[in-house]
Amino acid sequence: MKQALEHIVAQAVREAFNHELAVELTRPEEQFGDYATNVALQLAGPLEQNPREIAETLAASLRDNHADVLESVEVAGPGFLNLRLSQHALRDSLNTQPERSLSGQKIVVEYSDPNPFKVLHAGHLYTSVVGDAIANLLENAGAEVHRVNFGGDVGLHVGKTMWAIVNEFGGELPDKLADIPESDRSDWMAAAYVRGTQAYDEDEAIKPEIVALNKRVYELHATNDHDSAFAQIYWTCRQWSYDYFDSFYARIGSHFEKYYPESDTAQIGLETVREHIADGVYQDSDGAVIFDGDKYGLHTRVFINSEGLPTYEAKDVGLSILKAHDYHFDRSIIITANEQEQYMQVVLKSIEQFAPELAHATTHLTHGMVKLKGGVKMSSRKGNFLRAIDVLDVAAEASKSLGQTADEEVVLGAVKYAFIKNRMGGDIIYDPAESVSMEGNSGPYLQYAHARARSILRKAAIGETQLSDFDEGERSLARKLSEYTEVVERATRELMPHHVCTYLYELAQSFNRFYEHNRVIDDPRQAQRLQLVTLYATALKSGLGLLGITAPETM
């Protein structure tokens, strides 16, 4: 409907003023109408006419030619045009069917990116949640979406963890792995990483040992060694990490079709970087291979270190090439924490030098850190970090202490909604109690709103009736419902799922206001109103679905 109206207004402008203009309609406050546009103000300059007069001319034209769609057209303020939809036009704009604007497009979305041999922390949960929402939005718009994951199964951090494990075992003794209970594996490796990092930073004698172990890990891959004692420890621990990731993703409802380990991207990254030394993209410097980002207003980074090993930079180059090779995508979206923003610019700028189309098809989105409200201290035993599962546990506890359910469905809904509702970019302050509360702008509130609407619908049979003209209260709700597709379209276009949260909450408020003053069951307008309640419940469920949040029938 919005697009059709924009077309209509553009046509009116064309006919009246012989002027081409990209018309943009906005949603004004309800008192002003259903749509508004400031085209008259935009035209005032070029046409050298009074904006109000331009607006009056356009209003008259729209009233004369489109009375079927527009109930009223009014000029307001300095020259705004306020449009109010006719009953049938409003009825026609009530649907939650997505516009398949991205159909035919192949999009790879990479997010989450936890590293084996390290902790799966709150930040990974955050990216996973927003990444899912963004992927869902793209898919909803008709794109062929591929969700992929990337993580460091090789690299210095692995050397650190391996060093600590070997140190703890008193040698390369894979049999000792059997002593680690399954439920402790993840935390045990995370703790080893913490010890390894400490040793690396504080003990000059150990540092070279860890560097050597890092190199040995690369060798395991190069020689396909699965048998040596060191190899057995490495592969077993790597698998433990992957198993843990899988179970966590299953728990939160994330699904990745492919996991790129860095060991797969390291070689191709290394080769690609070396290949482009000759043409001057990368260059030797102090025994390392760098990309001179300063030339482009960025900063310089090392892609191959003086040990001859690829750094994360080269592995990311390799990953880009692998993803392009595997998917032949139209667009690649990478979601990471914002501390990688400038790093990624350097990597992409270097790729742009030899594969401009690949760099230009890539979008890097970033988000901030997850911080617990009140700065709850994590125990040093856990390494001073907030694990992903800690967030879920804290939410479950908060729910219980409010005397509510700690059902996984509700806890996940609470956490996901709390994460997504903020615009991506800055850090988010996570308040467990607020997130699980059924009062206010929260996931459980919307789940409850859905359950409540479904409850009404269960009490009465819905006939085959068509929607008829709305009365005042119905119209207000209908108008809010009609915004659904526009909001989803915007969230998709801007890759900002938080718009969906804002809208769903407003929709629920709009419904509650309607419901407060209008009877549904046993009212003469029951059939009509049940249709609206149905549309409302559907919108809530679809919208929550896009956010990766379930909409229960009862709570």
Add this chain to the structure above:
RNA sequence: GCACCCGUAGCUCAGCGGAUUAGAGUACUUGGCUUCGAACCAAGGGGUCGCAGGUUCGAAUCCUGCCGGGUGUACCA
């Protein structure tokens, strides 16, 4: 030092070129349930939109400078 991100009600955040009165949630004050789930609704107090300039008919929104916070800045990921 330089680069990037962020500074909006006590707190947590939307709004990111438009509408007499800058919006939500929360917290606080008050009113509303013998009726479809009141986990709701209605009303009230609370803001020099970090500061100062500039562009514009119009700036929380764009530009510049400053202040404050965060992050990054050569062999970590």
